[in-house]
Amino acid sequence: MKNLLPVVHHVLKLLILMGFAGYIAYLTFTGDILLYIAPHLVKNTELAAAGLFLFAVFQLYILIRSRTKEVPAACACGHDSLHHHHHDHDDHGHSHEPSRSLVKNVLMYGLFILPLLLGVLLPNQAFAGSLIKSRGIQVGESAGGSSGIPADLVPLAGTDDPKLKERFKSDKYNRDYAKLGMLLYRQDVIEMKDEWFIEKLQALNAFAGNFEGKTIRIKGFVYREKGLGENQFIIGRMAMTHCIADISPYGIIAETPEAESFADDAWVDITGTIATTTYRDQQVIRIVVSDTEPAAAPTIPYVYPDWDFAKKL
Structure with a gap:
């Protein structure tokens, strides 16, 4: 279960990035984007969607690499088990393990998932x-x-x-x-x-x-x-x-x-x-x-x- 925790975090990040990129692309394709922003800003939004998609591709690479290399999936320091030196958490002053707190994870990912779900599930409605x-x-x-x-x-x-x-x-x-x-x-x-x-x-x-x-x-x-x-x-x-x-x-x-x-x-x-x-x-x-x-x-x-x-x- 311990080894699956980093994978779950990577998958959630990937889904959030793909979700926002896909939702913006959908609004642009259908024209509903004009219910939220003026036409002169649409190009900026398209560029943002492209950026999110590139981040999602990079996140997918991290996910795949974490499953094919014998390294801690959440470690971003560049050290892995193939290095012939030893280190522990005291050397770094921080932990590479993803948070195990359910409350903390729900709050953190909820900040992104909730607005995405509201945008997808609620109808696009104009004010009159x-x-x-x-x-x-x-x-x-x-x-x-x-x-x-x-x-x-x-x-x-x-x-x-x-x-x-x-x-x-x-x-x-x-x-x-x-x-x-x-x-x-x-x-x-x-x-x-x-x-x-x-x-x-x-x-x-x-x-x-x-x-x-x-x-x-x-x-x-x-x-x-x-x-x-x-x-x-x-x-x-x-x-x-x-x-x-x-x-x-x-x-x-x-x-x-x-x-x-x-x-x-x-x-x-x-x-x-x-x-x-x-x-x-x-x-x-x-x-x-x-x-x-x-x-x-x-x-x-x-x-x-x-x-x-x-x-x-």
Whole structure:
């Protein structure tokens, strides 16, 4: 039994390493990894999985070597029974034998096995409107930080229509959103798709008055909070900056006589006309709904910021 103890330790370490490497590979292959981290971090996770796999291969080598060499399996000092000198534990000042304490081993390996089992056995589930009650929803957070347009804003450079540039005067902090706003202004229907969702919302709220009367289409979940009228709700999306720990809800106020017929957290696809309103002392856009359709929640319901969106304009 004494000789089997080191083998058990090596096997447990091997299974833990292979378990984590395999689980990360599975999440990446299925796309569920995006429920936990933003796309720009996926490459880092893939590299981590590859590193874990290499460690597992090395651990397998140690396991095989421990069974084919007449050496103490847990000894890492490089001494073995083939050396023609003697040493004991007093010479080293430490023991090479794995711990025999059941409690210590359960605690040590449990720190790794428990989260792995929870990840494998529990379903991958996205957060929706229920999280907003603790964090609050962001409606009207604009790139400029306020709904008022400072007097020192200047037109954008370039060859665009001078009248259009005059509408989207900007300071240096708001310039990228002004460029995006000009692109949105030219569209017959503003589509709030997953790509650039956050950036579009920033541009629309930063220049809310410019978009009055424009048609908009958006898909999201229904959320309500105090201060909204009976004919209003917020259509929202959860935004992930880096990982699941920093998700934040963003939304737009929607207005329709049928508002009460939509259940909280239900997903809807709405089309309407942009108007403006005041929300928490800010001028923001609202949607006067003309058409609503029930929608299925996306497999990956989050939206993500595009840090390089300005370069793609």
